[in-house]
Amino acid sequence: xxxxxxxxxxxxxxxxxxxxxxxxxxxxxxxxxxxxxxxxxxxxxxxxxxxxxxxxxxxxxxxxxxxxxxxxxxxxxxxxxxxxxxxxxxxxxxxxxxxxxxxxxxxxxxxxxxxxxxxxxxxxxxxxxxxxxxxxxxxxxxxxxxxxxxxxxxxxxxxxxxxxxxxxxxxxxxxxxxxxxxxxxxxxxxxxxxxxxxxxxxxxxxxxxxxxxxxx
Numbered sequence: 001x002x003x004x005x006x007x008x009x010x011x012x013x014x015x016x017x018x019x020x021x022x023x024x025x026x027x028x029x030x031x032x033x034x035x036x037x038x039x040x041x042x043x044x045x046x047x048x049x050x051x052x053x054x055x056x057x058x059x060x061x062x063x064x065x066x067x068x069x070x071x072x073x074x075x076x077x078x079x080x081x082x083x084x085x086x087x088x089x090x091x092x093x094x095x096x097x098x099x100x101x102x103x104x105x106x107x108x109x110x111x112x113x114x115x116x117x118x119x120x121x122x123x124x125x126x127x128x129x130x131x132x133x134x135x136x137x138x139x140x141x142x143x144x145x146x147x148x149x150x151x152x153x154x155x156x157x158x159x160x161x162x163x164x165x166x167x168x169x170x171x172x173x174x175x176x177x178x179x180x181x182x183x184x185x186x187x188x189x190x191x192x193x194x195x196x197x198x199x200x201x202x203x204x205x206x207x208x209x210x211x212x213x214x215x216x
Contacts, residue, residue, distance in 0.1 A: 014150070014156075017145075017147050017148050017157060018148055018156065018157045018160050020145070020148070021144040021145065021148035021157040021158070021160065021161050022160060022161055022164045024144070024145070025142065025144075025161050025164060025165065028141075028142075028143075029165070029168065032138070032139070032140045032141070033140065033165070033168065033169060033172065034172075034208070034209070034214065035138055035211075035214050035215075036096075036122050036138060036140055036169060037169060037172045037173055037176060037208050038208055038209055038210060038211040038213075038214045039094060039120060039122060039137075039138060039211050039214075040071060040094060040169075040173060041173065041176050041177065041208055041210075041211075042210055042211035042212070043092070043093070043094040043120070044092045045090055045091075045092025045093035045094065045119075046072070046074060046088075046090075046092075046093045046094075047063075047066070047071065047072065047073045047074065047093070047094050047095075047096065048073075048074050048075075048076040048088075048089065048093060048094070048095045048096070048114075049062050049063040049066075049073055049074070049075055049076060049095075049096045049097075049098070050075065050076035050077060050078050050081070050095065050096070050097050050098070050107070050110065051078070051097060051098035051099055051107065052077075052078055052079065052099070052104050052106055052107055053104075053155070054155040054159050055098040055099050055100065055104075055107075055155070055159070055162070056075075056077065056078075056098075057159065058098050058159050058162045058163050058166070059075050059076070059096075059098050060075040061163055061166070062096075062098075062162075062163065062166035062169075062170075063075040065166060065167060065170045066166070066169070066170050066173065067187075068170075068184070068187070068188065069170045069171070069173065069174040069179060069184070070173065070174050070177050070179030070183065070184070071170070071173045071174075071177070076088075076095070078097070078104070078106040078107045078109075078110040079106045081106070081110040081113065082106055082109055082110065082113075086110060086113045086114065086117070089113070089114050089117050089119050090117065090118070090119065091117060091118025091119060092118075092119075093114075093119040093120075094119060094120050094121075094122065095110070095111070095114040095119050095120070095121045095122070096121075096122040096124065097110065097111055097121060097122070097123055097124070097132060097136070098124045098125075098162060099123070099124075099125050099130070099132050100125060100126050100155060100158050100162075101125070101126065101130060102123060102125030102126065102127070102130025102131055102132035102133050103130060103131050103132065104132075107132060108131050108132050108135060111123070111132055111135045111136060112135065115135070115137070120137045120138070121135070121136040121137050121138075122136060122137065122138045122139070122140065123135070123136035123138070123139040123140065124139075124140045124142060124162060124165070125139065125140075125141065125142075126141060126142065126143040126158070127141050127143065128141050140165070142158075142161050142162055142165050143158075143161075144157045144158045144161050145157075148160075148161070171203070172206060172208065173208075174203060175203045175204065175205055175206035176205070176206050176207075176208035178202075178205045179203075180202045181199040181200060181202055182199070185199070
């Protein structure tokens with residue numbers, strides 16, 4: 001084995017660990033996604049998505065993907081929220097907060113502020129027993145094996161799994177709304193996508209139960 005082989009073995013091992021993390025998510029995804037989708041579709045206000053550090057990067061990506069697929073969403077910094085930006089949150093809004101450990105002070109504090117202002121909070125953490133999950137109106141658990149993260153410390157695999165969960169949510173919401181590719185093109189006129197002339201068939205519509213039914 002030469003030097004290049006050593007390098008490629010490490011790179012392939014990292015990709016394998018992260019691919020397995022997403023594959024494992026397939027078996028653990030459950031009705032909590034349905035409830036989250038129902039809450040979002042039933043909301044009459046804005047959808048804020050926030051997190052700190054790498055979770056903040058996931059939040060910004062998720063807000064973009066949801067907006068692109070027909071669910072208007074805004075990325076939101078929990079720390080900015082503690083410095084007055086939380087005034088943008090109203091009782092009609094929904095706040096989705098991402099935190100693997102679910103214990104980051106600014107994220108937990110923002111959840112308290114949001115709920116105090118009458119907004120509903122969805123927590124995306126590694127379990128239903130984190131401080132953030134216990135505080136939220138609804139929690140979703142997305143966890144990975146420690147090997148999915150570099151050294152079991154750097155949030156690599158977990159952020160990919162969180163992002164994949166967000167992508168699954170985005171398609172469910174897109175189908176739940178009956179959002180069409182023609183509508184999509186009105187907000188995406190730039191780049192190679194904006195020059196497409198032959199659009200795919202619209203996704204089949206999903207019947208997502210209203211939140212009133214799910215909450216019973």
